[in-house]
Amino acid sequence: MDVRPNSDEARDIAYHFHSYTNAEAHEKIGPLIIESGEGIHVTDSNGNRYIEGMSGLWSVAVGFNEQRLVDVASRQMQKLPYYHNFSHRSHGPAIDLAEKLIEIAPVPMSKVFYTNSGSEANDTIVKMVWYRSNALGKPEKKKIISRLRGYHGVTVAAASMTGLPYNHKSFDLPMEGILHTTCPHYWREGQDGESEEAFASRCAQDLDDMIQSEGPETVAAFIAEPVMGAGGVVVPPATYWEKIQAVLAKYDILLIADEVICGFGRTGNMFGSTTFDIKPDILTMSKQITSSYFPFSAFMINDRVYQPIADESGRIGVLGHGYTGGGHPVGAAVALENIKIIEERDLVANAAERGAELQAGLTDLTSHPLVGEARGIGLIGALELIAPEGKSGDFAPGKLGAQMNAIMLRNGLISRNMTDAMAFCPPLIVGANDVREIIQITKKSLEELAADINGAA
Missing domain, CATH: 3.90.1150.10 (Aspartate Aminotransferase, domain 1)
Structure with a gap:
């Protein structure tokens, strides 16, 4: 690219540090x-x-010019441009959205926790899983299993769960206690003469073997996307999710469905969990929740996850976690309207x-x-x-x-x-x-x- 002095491209090169970009190459190529x-x-x-x-x-x-989302954001800005949910505070949009998300959840859920990005949501989930294990008197039950080529974000814990090399190299990741099992890509990982169902069985057996090797009493949760996104759009083989869930149930391991990409219609159902008959204990949401018109994310937890955490916060006196922008009223209002548009149309x-x-x-x-x-x-x-x-x-x-x-x-x-x-x-x-x-x-x-x-x- 021929970059003119003082152009937007030149100023971008001079001042803007880009995500997921070769920074050295960007100095020559420009945006x-x-x-x-x-x-x-x-x-x-x-x-x-x-x-x-x-x-x-x-x-x-x-789409990129939905006026209804612009209008609802403007109205909410005028009414209540910001408030938080710390210390028993709340506001209408956060309450309305939480109720709506529980209503449309693919399986019965108990509560919604708000964050600002998919990475933050998954990072918070790690902390909640650890908190819950401590609450249950199982401090050794902390390990989380993800999958090779899975994508769960870029914060320290979320990037550790992500199973892609460029998210680990030079970052000193993954951190201890995060494990990666077989990627369910039949075309690439299937063996000669192995049927799709046999490959699914092998994936489940690999997971079972890993749990046994680590010690079932040390493994707290398994996290996965219904369909892998950034790992190459990997659709799981037939019977994969049925067999994976049977393994998790055998060892009392929580299932986290990362629906950041699949959620809100992408797979032809409101949630990918419905498409593949997944019954998660925790479900992560972001991206299409607001059509990305506003940075926003959340996760839902069932009562099996919520109640021990609530009890532990009562014992300690507070749940010491939250975000200034979590459940932002403008983001919540946009999310509600976005879901309404998805349903109406x-x-x-x-x-x-x-x-x-x-x-x-x-x-x-x-x-x-x-x-x-x-x-x-x-x-x-x-x-x-x-x-x-x-x-x-x-x-x-x-x-x-x-x-x-x-x-x-x-x-x-x-x-x-x-x-x-x-x-x-x-x-x-x-x-x-x-x-x-x-x-x-x-x-x-x-x-x-x-x-x-x-x-x-």
Whole structure:
């Protein structure tokens, strides 16, 4: 990028330290500056328009210019722009939203605790699990099992549960007491001749073996996304969740469903837990809860989790945890209105219908020699790219994905490459014609990628 002095790009390079970015490379490349959004599209500072095929960061359910969310935020700003929930304080939006979340929960839940991001929610859950174990007189029951390639955030505890190397390298993570079991990606991890169900059984046995090795009395909880997001959009194999839950029940281990990406319609049900018949004790929510119009997150706990924590706070005199912005009245008001829009416009059903079209379109692209696998459910999917036959040594992990990502951007579609898996996660308002355009651009981009590779040969 040719960066002009004193331009927004130059000022960004000078002053802005970016998330999930190669900081050294950014000094040379500079940013893509997004200036406006409308529906499923965003427009950059040069007037280029893109389909936002990732909903921002898996998160804008109702599109980028929903006036109802703007209006409800403005009204709440005028009425009560801020208040907290420390020391028995509360406010209407926090109460209303908690009631609504309990009402729509996929399984019976007891209470809602508010935080500001998915990372904060999962970090807090770790503390609550430890607190509960102490309350139950089981101070040794503290270990938490996650999965390789799972994603649960970037705070110290949440990043430890995340099972991706770049979230650990040079951060001195994961911390002690966080373990990682098998990633349930059948295409990559399945053995020759192993059926999908047999692979699910092996995943469950790996978990059982880990618990036995560590000591069941030391393991407190298992955390997992219904469908893995940042780990490559990994849909679990048939019978996986049934078998995993049987193992957890055998050892009295809590199940934490991280619904930060799957929640609020993404998989074709309001929660991914419903899609896969998961019965969590704790459920994490963020991203689509406000369509990311306001930073906001929460988790729900059942009474089995809540009551010992409540009892322990009574013994100590206070629950010594909370956030200044937790349950922010503006965020809570936006979340309520966002959920209302999702329900009124039947966007969950739209996710199922348009999602079936998206999955069919991605599957059709597996005939291309650069595509190894298409996978997904509802409005979340991925294409796994593979090197041309006989040329795998020419492509380091992530090289194909980065090239494809740049071509797709040039063609007007924003995706995200997770190594060599191209992700698709459009807003829940996406239409049938939009889905067709996403597939057409992806197909065109694959052909251009193949031409680039052949031209360089």
